[in-house]
Amino acid sequence: MTLDTVKHAAETPDTDQPWAELGLKQDEYERVREILGRRPTGAELAMYSVMWSEHCSYKSSKVHLRQFGQKVPENDAMLVGIGENAGVVDVGQGFAVTFKVESHNHPSYVEPYQGAATGVGGIVRDIIAMGARPVAVVDPLRFGAADHPDTKRVLPGVVAGIGGYGNCLGLPNIGGEVVFDACYQGNPLVNAGAIGVMRHEDIHLAKASGAGNKVILYGARTGGDGIGGASILASETFDEAKPSKRPAVQVGDPFQEKLLIECTLEAFAEKLVVGIQDLGAAGLSCATSELASNGSGGMRVELDDVPLRDSTLSPEEILMSESQERMCAVVEPDKVERFLAICEKWDVTATVIGEVTDGDRLEIYWHGEKIVDVDPKTVAHEGPVYERPYARPAWQDALQADDANKLARPANGAELREQVLKLVASPNQASKSWITSQYDHFVQGNTVLAQPEDAGMIRIDAASGLGVAIATDGNGRYAKLDPYHGAQLALAESYRNVAATGAKPLAVSDCLNFGSPEDPAVMWQFAEAVRGLADGCLELGTPVTGGNVSLYNQTGEAAIHPTPVVAVLGVIDDVRRRTPVAFADEGHLIYLLGDTKEELGGSAWSQVVHDHLGGLPPKVDLGREKLLAEILISASRDGMIDAAHDLSDGGLVQALVESCLKGGKGARIVVPDGLDPFVLLFSESAGRAVVAVPRSEELRFSDMCGARGLPATRIGVVDGDVLDVQGQFTIPLSDLREAHEAAIPALFG
Template sequence: MSLSDADHDLVVEELGREPTQAEAALFENLWSEHCAYRSSRPLLGAFDSEGDQVVVGPGDDAAVVELPDSDGTYITMGIESHNHPSYVDPFDGAATGVGGIVRDTLSMGAYPIALADSLYFGDFDREHSRYLLEGVVEGISHYGNCIGVPTVTGSAAFHEDYEGNPLVNVSCIGLVDEERMITAVAQQPGNKLVLVGNSTGRDGLGGASFASEDLAEDAETEDRPAVQVGDPYTEKLLIEANEQLIDEGLIESARDLGAAGLGGASSELVAKGGLGAEIELTEVHEREPNMNAMEYLLAESQERMCYEVAPENVDRVREIADRFDLGASVIGEVTDTGDYVCTFEGETVVDCDAEFLGEGAPFNDLPFEEPTQPERDLPDGVALDDAFESVVASPNTASKRWVYRQYDHEVQVRTATPPGDDAAVLAVREAGAAAGQAGDDGETGVGLAYTAGADPNWTDTAPYEGARAVALENATNLAAKGTTPLAAVDCLNGGNPEKPDVYGAFKGIVDGLADMCSTLDIPVVGGNVSLYNDSVAGPIPPTPTLAAVGTKDGYEAPPMSLSGEGELLLVGARALEGDAEPRLGGSEYLTQFGGTDRFPTLLDTPDAFIETLADVANEDATLATHDLCHGGLAVGLAEMVHEDGGASVEIDAPNKGSVAELLFGEQPGRVVIETADARAVREAFDGVAPVYDLGSADESGALDLTVNGQSLAYNADEIAGLRSTITNELE
């Protein structure tokens, strides 16, 4: 680890001397791209983060949002990436990603109630991609299942450009209220800093700087020491201890120990309050002998929290930590000097301005190239049955059941709509003592929908337009379950920003996501940026993972599966009921058969579409709803068919595009609705979005599909077989 020459000169100018070894390492990590957002922060002002529902916005460990009509119940929202560690060590890299985002939730005083994971790997047919997938899913499931927090939604995508650098993005929701909420802002000089949790070792040293550089060819061996090792059983104890500490009002502020370890957490805590700290590193409870000052400061050992505690409450904090078999060390205190001072064995090893340490890194003014969309060059001679079977069976559009069945989504007994649907729906109970235990708290009557994901094919084809589509698709997932979007957090993943084409694509996804979220009136209340996702195989596609929530009265939501009793309507398809030219850009169809095209044009009034869809989904006559996106109409219909619910569909629109365009185009902002009152649906969407009559649902358990005179017929078993690609390969 070493500071760049320019950063070194800034530090020397500020300190008036050469930095110590510990100071240089601390600045190198806290001024890294991973911690300081040096290349991305100039772009992030594009996001709207305010709203009446927003209690705490960007900048803290997690955002806090008030639920409507819930008597002051708040949720926390956070998201983070653990991309580089998951390449080097898939199990521990992914597991500690879960642990870190859960501790971000704890540091706001909240109890974690749900997780979402969005995963991106190289081509599924490559052995290394499957190795990473299996290890990452095992790590997430092991950690989440052990700590008793359900993983209820997410996504998994495969693209050749993730081969040398997979992405693991994990989001968490927690419950809290105004009385219990705390923040990462130090409150008062004289309060003690108490380290609670696991003992400190040498694992994860330099993790922040490791995450801020391209992956080397030998990363799997050379960078292994930078990957943390998790202990979910200790994390579970920490969750319950944190709950007890909050119940008794013993915590003034808190920060979890993640990137840059103790040095990062403690310096940021006091800097946010405009205060300082004096820390004695030899007081840290450790598990390895002969550690030096830099190791104490920067080790990223897991399951640790830094609490600000009033002096009179320290003994009680120790008692609670001991009760839960956790270590507790009084490592220093908050001061009014504004200086961050650390001593080790009688020597001052760090003495600098806390705010300069945390906020002094200069931003990067990087050149960029505006991305362009590809020309239209479509494949010829693809038979309809070959196209249907290839697209439906693609790992990108096939069932992800193999993934989510490894997660315990029923723990805490909140999950009303489980994984596998457009969005999960959770029953919200009031925050308070033992908030994670079913039955201990009163019902709020609020249903909370949760969705997360992105599509690299879209943003690789058209970064700006694809990112707008990602936001609209996630909002459609929420509205299809009858919920009104409330707020979102994002994880913005890109390659090496020093390459103008890569930075231009990254800028495109930031602007596109921000623009659509603003149009939909969804505040982006927090997030994470992960750059330098680059390797000898090249940069990843620009990937804007969005995790969003919506709310409704009650917990019931229309299912994705057909009831077999209603009419089928396609809502939002511009190419069928308008003058928009059909497009196949970003589609799985082109991934399978080659060719290029521009990205589809989205609805003119997506905000009105989302609002109307949420209303229609809550009508008694609505029997099933399903968002259409990945794989287009063909995959959407295949996902709705099951043994007792089939469909007879006919599209006769030869002047509105080819069969391939009509069936496999991936324009987001579309939904299939099965309804007992088609007239009412048409009236609701009049002037909002086009409505096209697809046919009817039935109890045949089969899909009979005719498009411009070409017909297909598959029964539910045949479709299930096609959609079992991942399961068949890995089980």
């Protein structure tokens, strides 16, 4: 078989090529030919196909994502923003924190364990590539109906994959969510996030500069696993008639990644690295083209020098392989020997595969013949840009008109009690400890808060107590009812969760999970959600530092609910002042902060009691969210509150149950005059929190709320071993605990 070289491609313009099988559209293939002035070689076609995939190029979403760069709030904390492997923010005292959330949805449905495990591995490598030591991970998850047989296949594998990989890396899992909904039946969402810490001067970027500098591939050997796995698999809807869209999922080795982490950090410490890029989606195609396009020159690569696990791999397969635990570094010639010595010390395979040139081309050779000769910018950054048609779906008005506030409500205290128990035992509101207990929360000894707290919190400096908190949230039911405000509600909830711990929200990363961009209704949902998130971040002063878009989350015509998952990172000066959710001391006064309105659209109550989705989601008041956050942070810092819990899914009663069970203390609740007990307990009005205030601090706390104009209503006291809503019902904590904790083990244990 003749090697398909650049020369051969120029001489054989009419050769048929498998562009469609590789995921390219005909016009995209024609555009590649136009760029090159000839047909592409097989290796070039492979590179363009993976780099121009939806997953890598954001070709359907980038026209909307530009808003994040256009609506940037003033924020002195931002050090590195959108466009790098992960965003970086200044958290004070010379420390910087990098964080990001990404998706591994489609691979996790095909092979749950490895799909989820390599999702964790990939996001951790993004953190390493910025120059940081990873310190924690989080995992926002969405599955199909909890009682569906396939959920029993997918969930245990995903949870085992996340726990197995993260635990072996020695990284605490401190946050995330688990949500069940039938809309995710064929398309679970496995989003993974990670946090890393470094000093300001240690930030590294993905660029190849300096002619003559060497390109070193190090880490695991390249195999046939995961060829096109994330890049192509995540760029098409699942269709049983297209088995080619279900390629092998990547296989992870967390012990190899642990060595890679330590090896990389030692090389950073010795100032050996000019530029660095991890190998994730699109593998070597991505690493070489992005390093070259972001740098000041070109690059020449000898593909024969890539260490292989499988000697039968073709050059196209080597370029497309998404084998895990690999990095690509650019190193000055006089530092190569030391870099390779560090790799050998950590038992990490490392090979010089090329060098930076003074031209502007990416040239790749195989068996002495040139098989790639491209402008790397056309591969990495100049892919297709689609302005997909979008339109408000015809069914949206009817959905919003189906008002959840008109659903039948409990007629008396006994029925109210029955519905409270039903709510807290439902899969979405029940305890997730069966899942989270499979993760190590406290490895490394710096975890301050972890599930089921409102936000995870990590100490990053033992001397001062400086720490960071992170929360991830996203309510697909709200976003289905109103994608603009649904995205803002996701942002507000994460923001509120971080503030409830006493940390000041700083910045945002997002993972935007939607159906097919070729459906105008889905694109309308996406456009509205991005607009809502950009507007919300501008108002809250929390810039988007980076993130991920996951499209084609649908099977056939059935798309998932639009699910923008929003991660908010915050900083706290001293973690010893953090606020937990637990009611731990009897006699403390329970205050409800914010306004409670009759807002049940998309609520947990409407789902659990009536299996209903309709109406409008709770209204968003971002000014109120900022005020609430300021109160929660000040009260935490000044010792005015001993517990705080945001109000979101399930409303006040869900927060009370969780705070009572976490602290092992009951609560006596008095319904304020003029407020329906049902609305008090089940409304999901935003901008609210419940706090426990020591009696000695009540006057100071209520005066602060009054002076700043935040409604603060005393609704009860921490007391006894029951939840007593006076005049309505009493439920022993033992009954609440049984209902809350038995549901998930009964389904999956």
